[in-house]
Amino acid sequence: GQNIDQPTEMTATEGAIVQINCTYQTSGFNGLFWYQQHAGEAPTFLSYNVLDGLEEKGRFSSFLSRSKGYSYLLLKELQMKDSASYLCAVSQSKTGRRALTFGSGTRLQVQP
Amino acid sequence: EAGVVQSPRYKIIEKKQPVAFWCNPISGHNTLYWYRQNLGQGPELLIRYENEEAVDDSQLPKDRFSAERLKGVDSTLKIQPAELGDSAVYLCASRDSSTDTQYFGPGTRLTVL
Numbered sequence: 001g002q003n004i005d006q007p008t009e010m011t012a013t014e015g016a017i018v019q020i021n022c023t024y025q026t027s028g029f030n031g032l033f034w035y036q037q038h039a040g041e042a043p044t045f046l047s048y049n050v051l052d053g054l055e056e057k058g059r060f061s062s063f064l065s066r067s068k069g070y071s072y073l074l075l076k077e078l079q080m081k082d083s084a085s086y087l088c089a090v091s092q093s094k095t096g097r098r099a100l101t102f103g104s105g106t107r108l109q110v111q112p
Numbered sequence: 113e114a115g116v117v118q119s120p121r122y123k124i125i126e127k128k129q130p131v132a133f134w135c136n137p138i139s140g141h142n143t144l145y146w147y148r149q150n151l152g153q154g155p156e157l158l159i160r161y162e163n164e165e166a167v168d169d170s171q172l173p174k175d176r177f178s179a180e181r182l183k184g185v186d187s188t189l190k191i192q193p194a195e196l197g198d199s200a201v202y203l204c205a206s207r208d209s210s211t212d213t214q215y216f217g218p219g220t221r222l223t224v225l
Contacts, residue, residue, distance in 0.1 A: 041218065042219055045215065099168060
């Protein structure tokens with residue numbers, strides 16, 4: 001089976017930087033995804049890591065360490081619209097990245 | 113390009129009644145997923161289709177849930193009879209095989225009274 005852990009809630013200030021951590025235990029790891037989900041809306045894709053290291057995409061960056069079973073999502077220059085849930089999801093090689101297992105999500109609240 | 117389309121967006125039914133959800137994936141996406149998402153939780157996979165074949169339905173409660181994707185495009189998820197614990201958001205997603213990225217529809221919020 002798979003086990004994915006991420007903090008339930010986080011609070012940060014507009015303009016600041018926040019790091020959302022995700023740890024996972026899985027057999028046959030084959031990639032890690034981050035999704036953003038605003039309340040009442042569908043999850044939207046943010047990033048994908050399959051190799052160790054940092055992937056940067058504008059204000060958002062995602063890091064992966066496969067040996068540690070650890071990833072983080074880094075959000076810079078926070079804006080009020082970044083208030084949302086952030087979902088960490090892992091794929092396994094047996095499904096060839098066709099299936100994802102999601103964590104419970106981290107609800108981020110950005111304050112003025 | 114149109115995204116994943118789902119209907120209805122909201123559904124309220126009484127327990128023991130049947131209900132059906134419809135999904136139209138992004139054109140060209142062969143893999144289609146149905147997820148259930150409870151409040152404060154991440155999506156949980158119910159079933160995955162590769163074209164018209166259900167290749168992973170291990171999490172689908174088969175005594176009351178059924179799904180079909182007859183022509184490998186649109187899909188329908190049915191619950192009969194519904195129970196109180198089925199209240200959740202039912203999400204459909206399809207996968208871009210060139211990037212391995214799943215794209216989600218807006219979901220159907222089901223309330224069972």
